[in-house]
Amino acid sequence: MRISELARRSGVPVGTVKYYLREELLPAGEPTSATQAQYGEEHVARLGLIRALLGTGGLSISTARAVLAAVDDPELSAHDMIGAAHSALPTMVGNERPDLGAAHAHLRRWGWQVHHDSPAVSVLAQALQALQAAGFDTPNALLDRYARAAHELGEQDVAEVPMDSPVEAVRFVVIGTLLLEPVLLSLRRLAQEDVSARRLFRWPDA
Amino acid sequence: MRISELARRSGVPVGTVKYYLREELLPAGEPTSATQAQYGEEHVARLGLIRALLGTGGLSISTARAVLAAVDDPELSAHDMIGAAHSALPTMVGNERPDLGAAHAHLRRWGWQVHHDSPAVSVLAQALQALQAAGFDTPNALLDRYARAAHELGEQDVAEVPMDSPVEAVRFVVIGTLLLEPVLLSLRRLAQEDVSARRLFRWPDA
């Protein structure tokens, strides 16, 4: 398959395919001459993954490159995998490092064993800070409930990782972690709608 | 307080404050002359909220404007509020409308009462499509567990909405829905880390 067919099959414009090649998101095809290369089914699948990461996953090109590198790495061993996957994932931090104190206090309260400098801790800390800056109170009870729900999900996520193949496991963790996020968020919103509809939520006629 | 002090207090550069004024994210101050205006504490707080929405919340300027308009609207009545809040929230869709069939099938299975054309349904549908495009299998069992966790959170979210003041309620729903999202996502990742650490997750020595 040549580039134009690859473009047709994947629904990605030729120019964009070339761009992804340049950005090393998509591996080069097998060159058959100075101006031609062959692409296979794996390229079609890879483009599907790339579009999913960039679109729904909301990743930048450079983050996607890191994530895909993790997916490709056959050396990635075991428990480090989740760590590697997570550190390849986007942190959306950007600005100064937030105060990790509150976040660590919560983690201690829940007895969670996590790396002290895990990027997710920074994200949590920053999110808590943002809530505070926005004047939104976050009592422990609320966070505890969120933590419990998150922990149930985390257990299920980890339990489902296919243990027979490291390559598949990395794929599973990286993609599952990232692409299930919008699923989770939209389900939460839909659940809010459902609950509020069920309660026929109304004000006492202001 | 004049603009330079407002900028100092909030940590937002003067030029950016002016930009937010232009974009109608921040209400104008009380003008004291043709070239001067007074700002108050509410402006400082509002800037905190704006930065939280734009930064941690990941909203665009135009989406933030819609969200803030919802927060400001004292008319917004009751159960419509959650709907209004949600429709003001970002959909991150952008491209063509996805096939809603699968999403609706799940919602029917769960017996959730949601608006057929709720934006969250589109987000869910698109996320499911992205998973499929990425070659990631999402069996019903997995989604069911996610739905159950999400529904628990949704119940708690709705139960905590302060019913005594419509204005506060809108604030709570909009900010809570948006700014707790990164909290939830980071907690899920941390829970994954915790679970995988506990299991001393290892391969059988490849």
Place this chain on the structure above:
DNA sequence: CATTATTAGCAAGTGGAACTATCTAATCAT
């Protein structure tokens, strides 16, 4: 074999988003 289409690879351009800088005329602070 001649002609047309396609391709790899590269450089430059585009459009949107979120600021950031500059300027002017008015006003304030001392």
Place this chain on the structure above:
DNA sequence: ATGATTAGATAGTTCCACTTGCTAATAATG
């Protein structure tokens, strides 16, 4: 009255994810 500050407007900047336009080489077709 002299320097600092401000509102308001316009223009410029930076970054990002493409997109366009090229060239020289190769492939497909009649």
